[in-house]
Amino acid sequence: MPRVSVTLPCYNCEPTLARTLDSLLSQTLEDFEILAVDDGSTDATRTILDEYARRDERLRPMSIEHGGVIKAANTAIAKARAPYIARMDADDEALPERLAAQAALLDSRPDIGLVGCRIRFGGCRESCAGYAHYVDWTNTLLDHEAISLNRFVEFPVPNPSIMYRRECVEHHGSYREGDFPEDYDLLLRWLESGVRAAKVDEELLVWNDPPDRISRNHERYAVEAFYRVKSGYLARWLERHNPRHPEVHILGSGRTTRKRADMLLEHGITFAAYYDVDPNKIGHVVHGVPVRNRDDVPAAGEGFLLSYVGSRGAREEITAFLGARGLVMGRDWLPAA
Structure with missing residues (x-):
């Protein structure tokens, strides 16, 4: 059984997918699997996944009819085999120590159910000043108290950076459909249920900000x-x-x-x-x-x-x-x- 399962929803991500996969397959922690769910893409997403899977058996690609990012993410979670489950988006990059550092924090802190990390903003700080300011703010919230007390300001642990124990999703549920941001709802629900959160005090993820990012364009994230x-x-x-x-x-x-x-x-x-x-x-x-x-x-x-x-x-x-x-x-x- 792998130590970490990485869930990777994919939809028409041909321009960025290879970079994302390269970053995951270059992790210092080697004992992991990638559950890459092609959400009915109409570009070369599935072709890229199959090509990488032939080279590295840790990548497990699968396809579903297009149903949106929530369905794709939950499909990957349902197939995950590891005790630790990480989220990754197909337009971001994991720095080499990400999986190792987050798994080590969960190993050393049995009281913690969900971990994040500090984020490196990958967009233009001038044209995307709002997102950059948000990233800077989240990077100041490192322990459970800071995350918990600031949870009603904004989403304090960016979704692409999280890793959590399997029992969290088993006991408190995964992403829910609705007219709300599903990632924020998940964190609020888990914190309300008593799940404790913390972050690795290192930059472990490059969070890119393309103009077609779903959180910029879907009313669910307004x-x-x-x-x-x-x-x-x-x-x-x-x-x-x-x-x-x-x-x-x-x-x-x-x-x-x-x-x-x-x-x-x-x-x-x-x-x-x-x-x-x-x-x-x-x-x-x-x-x-x-x-x-x-x-x-x-x-x-x-x-x-x-x-x-x-x-x-x-x-x-x-x-x-x-x-x-x-x-x-x-x-x-x-x-x-």
Whole structure:
């Protein structure tokens, strides 16, 4: 039995597939298999897979009728034989130590169910500044506490970088179909169920950012879809951790903030107040909820705060502001944008 099973969904990836396969077949850990699922490609994807499989028996190609990346990924997971299962996308590159380093972390930490790594951004930092900033942010979240407390900001462990124990998918399920990002849903579901996560503190994956990347073009990965799926998980987290449930205080009062925070209302959460620094907003009442000066946020133990301010640099500034007032992330407040 192989030590690691690499699941590789493939769809019309002829231009990048060989580079991805070369990176996997050059790993320092040799005891692995690649479950490459051709999702009904119309280009030379299957031909490339067959050619590589003839040269290296660790590659196990298979084909299915086109059903999308979730079906392809779950097909590969179902065929995996190893105790550790890794995800790889067919337009990225695994650095030579990736599988060895992640498997070693799982070996040494029986309390950890899922591991990631630091990412090397493979796109243009000028034209793709948003993605680059996101990668930089994920690279700061290395231990379980940081990953867990920041899970409602964005996806803290990029999907192509994960490796996990087989029992995680057996106990908590694999990717689900829906109008939401399936990878984010999987991580939120596993964390909610008690799975602990960590990262290898090394760059082990080159995450490329081609213009046709599915996360750029499918409505399932739109910003609002991320807020929609995380609102339910966040509401359940608040029910367990907010002493004043269901009441929360919202940092930010702009239209975008309210639109995204309002998704919590569908889950029974109520708002005590909005807080802002804009004097033109302070003093207003929005749908019965007052807008107050940010300096008037409740003290520690007097109310739970959610920050929905997502502008560049705002998260760091708010963390410093609340910390100076003695508020602790996870106990008194959480970032949600």
